[in-house]
Amino acid sequence: MQVRACLCFITVLSLSLATASVCRGVTPQEHSAAYTLHFFSDADDVKVMTHYGNYDLQLDNELALGLQWTHDVVVIPALESAPQSPEAIDAITTASRPISSENGAFEDFVKARESFEGSLRAPHYNTGYYLSTESDYFAQMLWVGYNRDLWNDNLNLSTGISYAWDDIQPLDDADTTGRGGKLQTRHWNVIATQILSPTTVFRLGGEINAVRGLQHDTYRNVYAGGTNVPERHPDRRSRYDVFCRLSQYLHSRASVKLDYRFYTDDWSVSSHATTAKLSQYVNDALVVNYRYRYYTQVEAEFFREEYPSISGIDGYLTGDYRLGGFGAHLFGFLVQWNMKQLFSDVDFLSQTRLRFGYERYFNSNNFTANIMEVGIDLAF
Amino acid sequence: MCFKPNLAIFAVRLCMVLSGLGPTAALADQDADEILASYPLSPIDGSQEVVLSTYRGQVVLVNFWASWCAPCLKELPVMNRWHESWRERGGRVAAISVDHHAYRAVQFAKDAGLTLDIYLDGPDGLARQLDIPSLPLSYLLDRSGRIALTVCGSSKQDLAELERVAEGMLAAKASTDSLDEDAK
Amino acid sequence: MKLRCVMGLLCVLFLGGCTAVRPYQKGILADPIMSSADETAMAMRELKWLEAREGSTGGAGGAGGGCACK
Numbered sequence: 001m002q003v004r005a006c007l008c009f010i011t012v013l014s015l016s017l018a019t020a021s022v023c024r025g026v027t028p029q030e031h032s033a034a035y036t037l038h039f040f041s042d043a044d045d046v047k048v049m050t051h052y053g054n055y056d057l058q059l060d061n062e063l064a065l066g067l068q069w070t071h072d073v074v075v076i077p078a079l080e081s082a083p084q085s086p087e088a089i090d091a092i093t094t095a096s097r098p099i100s101s102e103n104g105a106f107e108d109f110v111k112a113r114e115s116f117e118g119s120l121r122a123p124h125y126n127t128g129y130y131l132s133t134e135s136d137y138f139a140q141m142l143w144v145g146y147n148r149d150l151w152n153d154n155l156n157l158s159t160g161i162s163y164a165w166d167d168i169q170p171l172d173d174a175d176t177t178g179r180g181g182k183l184q185t186r187h188w189n190v191i192a193t194q195i196l197s198p199t200t201v202f203r204l205g206g207e208i209n210a211v212r213g214l215q216h217d218t219y220r221n222v223y224a225g226g227t228n229v230p231e232r233h234p235d236r237r238s239r240y241d242v243f244c245r246l247s248q249y250l251h252s253r254a255s256v257k258l259d260y261r262f263y264t265d266d267w268s269v270s271s272h273a274t275t276a277k278l279s280q281y282v283n284d285a286l287v288v289n290y291r292y293r294y295y296t297q298v299e300a301e302f303f304r305e306e307y308p309s310i311s312g313i314d315g316y317l318t319g320d321y322r323l324g325g326f327g328a329h330l331f332g333f334l335v336q337w338n339m340k341q342l343f344s345d346v347d348f349l350s351q352t353r354l355r356f357g358y359e360r361y362f363n364s365n366n367f368t369a370n371i372m373e374v375g376i377d378l379a380f
Numbered sequence: 381m382c383f384k385p386n387l388a389i390f391a392v393r394l395c396m397v398l399s400g401l402g403p404t405a406a407l408a409d410q411d412a413d414e415i416l417a418s419y420p421l422s423p424i425d426g427s428q429e430v431v432l433s434t435y436r437g438q439v440v441l442v443n444f445w446a447s448w449c450a451p452c453l454k455e456l457p458v459m460n461r462w463h464e465s466w467r468e469r470g471g472r473v474a475a476i477s478v479d480h481h482a483y484r485a486v487q488f489a490k491d492a493g494l495t496l497d498i499y500l501d502g503p504d505g506l507a508r509q510l511d512i513p514s515l516p517l518s519y520l521l522d523r524s525g526r527i528a529l530t531v532c533g534s535s536k537q538d539l540a541e542l543e544r545v546a547e548g549m550l551a552a553k554a555s556t557d558s559l560d561e562d563a564k
Numbered sequence: 565m566k567l568r569c570v571m572g573l574l575c576v577l578f579l580g581g582c583t584a585v586r587p588y589q590k591g592i593l594a595d596p597i598m599s600s601a602d603e604t605a606m607a608m609r610e611l612k613w614l615e616a617r618e619g620s621t622g623g624a625g626g627a628g629g630g631c632a633c634k
Contacts, residue, residue: 034605040613052609099592125417152584198503198589201598207622240623247598256595263571263620271620279597322619336596340487350491361617371613448594480591507588515587 030058036355036375043368045077052375064121066128067247072113088242111135124148126160136180139166143187156193161186190253199249209239222319224307230318232300253281268301269323285341289334291359299325323366331361332371351379408546412510416442417525419506421476421499424489425457430499432474433525439471439549441542444512446477447484452516456494458539469522472497474540477508478515492549520546549551 033055040048050072057065111134119128130141147158166183191205216233245263250256259275275293282288300323302313310317334357343349355375362368417433430560433441443459456475463473473496475486489498501507504509520537520542522528529545531538578618592598607624615621 036609038609048613050609055606069607153587154584195585195590195593196634197584199592201593203600205623209621233599239621240621245600247600249592249595249598253597255595261620262621263622265620271618273620273623281597289597295618300619320619322617324619328618363617367617369617373609428618444588446588446589446591446594478588478591503591506584511586512588515590 009067026331030056031376031380032056032058032379033378034375036373039372041370047075058111060124063278066117066119066121066376068115068117068119069133070113070115070117072115072134073366074111074113076109077110078108102316113137115139130164136170137166137168138160139219140162141165141185141196154195159188159189161188163187166213168214168218180218181216183213200228201245201247203245203247204242206242207240209237211237211239216318217320218280218318222307222312222317225310226316227310229310229317231319232312233318233320234316235265237267239263257278267323269298271295271297287336287338291330291334291335292330293328293330295328295330295363297324297326297328297345299323321367324365326364328361328363330359330361332357334373351377353377412494412519412522413526415506416519416521416527419509421474421501422465423507424477424486424498424500430497432521434522435472435474436525437470437523439466439523439546440525441471441473441546442519442521443475444474444478444515444517446479446515447488448479449515453488453492455516455534455539456496459495460492460496463464466546466550469500471550473548474499476501476506478503478505520549522549523554545551 011230015242026160032284033127034052035054036050036052038050038052041122056069058064095353113132113134115130115132117127117128117130124147126143126145128143130139130143132139141164141340143160143161143162145160146157147156149156162185164183164185164187166185168183169180185207187207189205189207191203193201197296198204213235214282215235215237216231218230220231221228222231241261241263243259245259247255247257255276255278257279258347259273259277261273263273264270273293273295275291277289277291279289280289300318302316303318303323303325305324307313334355337354339352340350341355343352353376355373355377357371357373359371360368361371417436418431420428420429421432432442441459441462443456445456447453457476459473464469466472473498474493476499478501479485482502484519485498485500516534518529518531518538519527520529520531529542529547531542596602604624611621611624
């Protein structure tokens with residue numbers, strides 16, 4: 001998998017360089033780079049540290065090249081118990097952790113993921129390629145998008161399609177009961193952005209995802225009929241969502257954004273997500289953003305807290321709480337500091353911006369999480 | 381439930397609504413030349429207001445820009461070089477900012493080291509009176525203050541056209557002066 | 565009935581677009597606190613960890629409106 005990842009990264013880089021060389025004779029106008037460190041920790045002591053690196057190159061013929069690299073490290077704390085013992089089974093999800101006596105039952109499980117993305121943007125078109133790799137999962141995606149401004153640039157219509165194909169090969173582990181497989185996702189979106197007034201913008205969009213292939217957790221067991229059996233989900237899922245956003249500028253040098261998203265799929269999961277965000281200038285260089293999000297979800301048709309028999313519901317069983325019914329709250333803040341005044345004499349740093357954010361997430365399954373983000377944006 | 385007729389009614393309603401979309405801003409009653417000539421402009425340094433009719437006899441490039449308009453920021457340094465080149469030949473560039481927050485225009489002018497004539501007017505001033513159709517927008521005024529050329533956009537071709545016509549008008553003045561000298 | 569209400573709301577919202585906003589009036593819309601460009605990147609990051617915790621997806625991307633700059 002790592003050799004494949006390296007080959008794919010080299011392909012992405014080569015395509016990017018080839019594109020740049022095709023545009024030789026075209027003078028690069030602007031570069032920008034950004035780095036973000038994202039830290040997630042939850043009530044189960046699971047920690048995720050993610051590094052994001054972005055680089056954008058603006059060419060003078062209105063083309064722009066984008067590269068993104070992401071490095072995730074997930075740490076799942078060790079269980080102080082022997083594998084297959086009752087203590088080694090998660091009491092809420094009945095999942096068994098992918099730790100066996102072969103790998104050391106009392107060591108934290110650490111998993112790393114790398115992803116790379118290359119994109120090309122023109123005034124009306126954009127396209128890109130993405131890949132990510134981890135020890136048991138290799139994912140790739142291609143996408144194409146088109147957008148057009150209408151009515152004196154007051155209305156923007158955009159549409160995009162993508163195709164993703166994943167290869168899942170679970171780790172060879174005594175607890176692993178499922179086999180690997182493939183997963184394909186076809187995605188289509190259409191979005192309209194309408195300027196309603198000099199201070200108001202409204203956006204409306206819809207998306208369809210057609211997912212085919214392996215969609216359950218190969219490491220997870222489900223307690224059914226008095227025993228633990230491997231989780232089984234349908235291999236087809238059609239997912240739909242519609243969303244809208246209203247952005248309104250307030251005369252106190254602030255803005256408010258209201259988002260709503262409705263989601264549904266053919267597993268009978270449906271959800272509503274509502275977000276309110278307030279952004280306020282403290283002074284010319286400092287912006288503070290506050291956000292609150294409320295989420296509510298209806299369970300999948302085959303989700304049960306307990307399954308009476310090993311055949312489940314229509315042959316499907318799940319130990320994934322994400323397919324159950326629950327509600328969740330998220331609130332937090334983000335501070336953005338434009339350092340122009342501090343570095344006005346240093347050309348390289350005169351457009352630097354720092355970001356710091358903290359959010360708290362909790363849901364009705366007694367799950368809580370802290371999310372922190374720090375980042376720096378550079379333009380030169 | 382009979383869905384199709386409801387959908388048809390909705391489609392008709394939507395078309396009626398969307399067909400109402402379009403430019404509805406009022407056009408200027410007076411000739412654009414006269415408006416440009418007589419409108420009082422506030423210089424960026426806070427000095428006394430200026431009217432463009434003061435520059436009759438010169439070739440004046442009037443450029444509307446904003447600090448949030450990326451193509452505008454790219455062409456202003458080019459126009460700054462033109463301003464410095466034309467000064468001694470009877471030409472100048474007047475850049476009018478339509479920024480809502482004037483401090484951003486001031487900051488950009490300072491960072492870019494611009495020496496051309498910059499005026500702060502906001503979005504509801506001259507730009508609104510003329511109802512300019514795009515940003516950036518350039519009017520090239522001849523020596524009698526009439527609009528000789530209007531350019532919407534900032535592509536290489538647009539800038540080349542502006543420079544070509546302006547240089548032509550400046551050269552015509554130079555040759556007229558030369559003939560007058562010979563006649564004397 | 566619910567569908568009519570939603571369609572009616574959409575009509576009202578788009579009715580507000582009858583007065584087209586001119587290019588020189590879009591300065592506030594280009595302000596960073598109104599722009600969605602940064603938020604798209606943040607939304608994509610957030611979608612990744614939200615998808616690991618919730619059963620739904622989507623709503624994070626999309627192109628924005630033009631600034632009328634040529």
